[in-house]
Amino acid sequence: MAGLELNNLYDDFRDGKTLQAYARIIAEDAAKLERPINIMEVCGGHTHSIMKFGIPQMMPENVNFIHGPGCPVCIMPKERIDHAYVLAMQPDVILVTLGDMIKVPGSNGSLQDARAKGADVRFVYSPMECIKIAQENPEKKVIFFAIGFETTTPMTAVLLDQVIKQNITNILFHINHVTVPEVMVELIDSRDIHVDSYNNKIDAFLGPSHVSVIAGSKIYEKFPKDYGRPVVVSGFEPVDVMEGISMIVKQFVEKRCELEIQYKRVVTYEGNLNAQKLIETYFDKVDLFRWRGLGNVPESGLKLKDGYAKYDAEVIYRDVLPIAEIEDHKLCICGDILRGMAKPPECTIFGTACKPTTPIGSCMVSSEGACAAYYKYGNLITS
Amino acid sequence: MCLSIPSKVVKINEDKTMCTVDTMGVQRDANLMMMADDEVKVGDYVLLHIGFVMNKIDEEEALASIATYKEILELMDEEERKRAILEDDECPARGEQYAEELETDGRA
Secondary structure (H helix, E strand, C coil): CCCCCHHHHHHHCCCHHHHHHHHHHHHHHHCCCCCCEEEEEEEHHHHHHHHHCCHHHHCCCCEEEEEEEECCCCCCCHHHHHHHHHHHHCCCEEEEECHHHHHCCCCCCCHHHHHHCCCEEEECCCCCHHHHHHHHCCCCEEEEEEEECCCCHHHHHHHHHHHHHCCCCCEEEEEEEECHHHHHHHHHHHHHHCCCCCCCCCCEEEEEHHHHHHHCHHHHCHHHHHCCCCEEEECCCHHHHHHHHHHHHHHHHCCCCCEEECCCCCCCCCCCHHHHHHHHHHEEECCEEEECCCEEEECCEEEECHHHHHHEHHHHCCCCCCCCCCCCCCCCCHHHHHCCCCCHHHCCCECCCEECCECCCHHHHCCCCHHHHHHHHHHHCCC | CCCCCCEEEEEECCCCCEEEEEECCEEEEEECCCCCCCCCCCCCEEEEECCEEEEECCHHHHHHHHHHHHHHHHHHHHHHHHHHHHHHHCHHHHHHHHHHHHHHHCCC
């Protein structure tokens, strides 16, 4: 065996000729479909790849994409951002978070605005950086505003594990971890009720791969079984996405409805059992988590177990945290976009009042948001 | 937030909580605490995400994927060759036909 080579992996999974070859296979199979099919890519990583590499252009007319709610920044309701803002404004607090969270507007402004007003808000690449910040600032409370799906939850668990083991007393957690299968159920149910502008429903899912690197493909088992929706867990590279789509189309042509893994090089049925154990040790499901634009989704969020309440910023700061639910800007249709019922250019403020530099809705803030992807790569879309 | 390139483990620290990985020629440190004890060894390919090793990359599966892609290419090249011969038989209309095909393929 020649052995794995990084350049092979990187170049081959982006190879233009391979993409075109897959496009032909998909077109040939799609010609045998009895009706058009709508594939939801749940994950923002997929949305980004699909837009960046112009994959919609390569699809036959009867294979459509519906962009899902798989961006942890985009799905954060305003009241949770307000929590972060209020915590950041506490005099003895350093608020730490990941990604684009810092730019999302809450009702008082974004974390960036809080920083402009003197709050100590820090962006980190990895949650573990909180330990160093806490050690350097022993007189302050470091609050980790934890976001993300199954992918990032175990990293928060590792941080808490270390906080306990190293007896660090000045790190607290504000938990906003959410789970993918529960919101997929919500989307199927609500889409079956509401007839949207496309008058269509979600026929199949391109399963988020990094979620399954941790949680295994097993979490999607019920979708083909109980909901009649095939799921193919796919990688993010464009060739992975094309192969995943091809596998879905083949299932429809052959009248199969199964859970399959395209991304076998990293995803297994069981996932990372050690990471799952860490999550089970520290987290419980919440009864309801309110998703931006989607509303309350049962058991779709996590919280720290009661035994770890002394690390829970939501418990410790409950007297100062606002409790009201806050609706989005009236003109912003992020909710419909996250539900897959509208595409970004259908929003009246898309690209005008709402741009990556001046975002109104969260889908424009995060680089993984559908609006940001359309704004950046939209000129690749011909129709 | 999620896009990742495979990395090769080049060194594991004594306490096995951290390792050094090489990602496309760039070396950086990664946290090993999400993996089971002794699961990752020097020389393994791993997937990183926000500073953590998330899991190992299965070399056989990765190579199998690459092989599949190459097979598709070879198959398509052969088909393309056949099509070229057939089109040559229908010579006068060839240019227009191909332009139409390109359009319906979405490649034009």
